[in-house]
Amino acid sequence: MIRFDQVTKLYKGNARPALNAVTLEILRGEFVFLVGASGSGKSSFLRLVLKEESPSRGQIHVLGQNLGGLTSRKVPFFRRNLGVVFQDFRLLPQKNVFDNVAFSLQVIGKSRGFIQEAVPDVLKMVGLAGKTNRLPHELSGGEQQRVAIARAIVNKPAILLADEPTGNLDPSTSAGIMTLLERISQSGTTVIMATHDAGIVDQMQRRVIELVSGQIVRDERQGGYQTQAIPLQGFGPSSMPRQNLGIAGQAEEAIR
Numbered sequence: 001m002i003r004f005d006q007v008t009k010l011y012k013g014n015a016r017p018a019l020n021a022v023t024l025e026i027l028r029g030e031f032v033f034l035v036g037a038s039g040s041g042k043s044s045f046l047r048l049v050l051k052e053e054s055p056s057r058g059q060i061h062v063l064g065q066n067l068g069g070l071t072s073r074k075v076p077f078f079r080r081n082l083g084v085v086f087q088d089f090r091l092l093p094q095k096n097v098f099d100n101v102a103f104s105l106q107v108i109g110k111s112r113g114f115i116q117e118a119v120p121d122v123l124k125m126v127g128l129a130g131k132t133n134r135l136p137h138e139l140s141g142g143e144q145q146r147v148a149i150a151r152a153i154v155n156k157p158a159i160l161l162a163d164e165p166t167g168n169l170d171p172s173t174s175a176g177i178m179t180l181l182e183r184i185s186q187s188g189t190t191v192i193m194a195t196h197d198a199g200i201v202d203q204m205q206r207r208v209i210e211l212v213s214g215q216i217v218r219d220e221r222q223g224g225y226q227t228q229a230i231p232l233q234g235f236g237p238s239s240m241p242r243q244n245l246g247i248a249g250q251a252e253e254a255i256r
């Protein structure tokens with residue numbers, strides 16, 4: 001579904017790579033938390049999956065396509081398979097709830113009939129059936145994020161990328177958003193969520209990939225936010241006990 005082979009991302013004017021030789025595979029229907037300190041490379045990872053950025057080295061495959069071979073003309077079509085949700089919702093302030101969701105279907109040329117059916121369906125799913133005519137500023141933060149999620153999933157993407165989707169929400173509203181993301185994942189969508197929210201990661205016990213300075217230091221099937229390992233010197237796979245290395249780390253260690 002998503003495969004990174006030795007992916008390094010260097011930005012201009014930044015000597016240290018944002019991602020450094022990242023190798024991983026994410027399967028269909030998986031729910032994955034991406035954790036790590038600010039600047040560890042989480043957003044860069046998501047932008048590479050979306051092909052908003054290109055790797056400096058290495059190869060990325062998403063949904064069977066080698067992103068390196070994707071021409072810029074084909075990128076908008078490729079992105080139809082991906083939904084994206086951000087911390088700051090990014091709704092269109094002048095459009096009501098219905099139109100915010102409908103707009104994403106209009107731009108990809110869906111028919112009026114399709115839109116009239118699909119939008120109410122998805123708004124019902126996210127629990128906003130009664131609020132279709134509200135403007136974003138008339139909604140709570142949690143409701144705005146539900147609109148953003150509805151917009152991201154209305155075209156039934158195979159992959160949902162969420163960059164700190166609960167970052168602006170209180171704990172109980174966040175819990176509601178996580179229940180929704182879990183339901184979306186259960187319907188077969190791969191969900192990748194970058195987060196600093198320790199409580200959520202600890203509670204959900206899903207796959208956790210931890211980045212430190214652009215490198216994977218932990219990849220656990222059912223992990224928590226905080227690694228159990230206390231690195232002796234600096235960070236990085238070499239300072240982590242073997243049992244906490246996860247699949248990618250063990251592979252790296254085997255190569256060394």
Ligand SMILES: Nc1ncnc2c1ncn2[C@@H]1O[C@H](COP(=O)(O)OP(=O)(O)OP(=O)(O)O)[C@@H](O)[C@H]1O
Binds near residue numbers: 011043044
């Ligand atoms: N467009 C850019 N140009 C130059 N450097 C960048 C750019 N985007 C990110 N970086 C750098 O790449 C590194 C990784 O940043 P990234 O945004 O991926 O981290 P992050 O883990 O998502 O952080 P946060 O949790 O704060 O969102 C940082 O050192 C950052 O300064």
